[in-house]
Amino acid sequence: MTGSSISQVADELDISTRTIRFYEEKGLIQPRRTTGNQRVYTPRNKARLKLIIRGKRFGFSLDEIAEMIGMADADPNELEQIEKSLRYGDAKLKEIRERKKELTLLEQDILAVRDKLIKRKMELETMGTSTTKGENE
Template sequence: MNYYTISQLAEQFDISTRTIRYYEERGLISPIRTDSGQRLYTKKDRAVLKLILRGKRFGFSLEEIHEMISLFDNDRTGRKQLEKTIAYGEKKLKEVTERIEDLMQLKQEMESILADFRERLQKLEETE
């Protein structure tokens, strides 16, 4: 398995190294270290970072994203833990579904407004 350096990841996702270190500060990502203390990121770390950035685009706070990541990450073996995780996952899934519906409604509204504007433009061009 090979590793990414912090600046490689930063470049790939077009974010600053500070940002990546900040996510580590907040406990969202945990790269290993070389003897000299340099951070090294695995593919899994990269995937986590991708998740974080996607969450951000949806307006989730880092705190919320942190919770969601622990869903993917933790090996929750106990039955109680599993049940808890599933319940939490269902809740988050519902939130995501609602957001999608919400967004689709927004999309519809924007489309109808655009259609209206296009019509107006059409009329302007007809009477030229």
């Protein structure tokens, strides 16, 4: 129930301790401290870090992620604030769904190239060593 140290978390999530501290500087996480002032990470803190990393992998900037998280941390007593957060979250969800579609497009782009390469490979294999330059498109 003690929680993890910063280097344990760094190992676990495969990021540097500097990165973790940097995210804290930016206000993305607020781990507790020991009496000796060392950072302690709960599972919840780790989940938050995972979310950040995940967001980053999709090209979201830390500022954007901060907003997403700001959403999570919004003072839960201000109705106005909650509604703003909900709107922001919904926009992000829409964006995420669009990216899913684009990811499929990217996948198809690569599959198309792959198909061409495979066809060309088969040609080369059945054709023996004759060096015919196929058309370029």
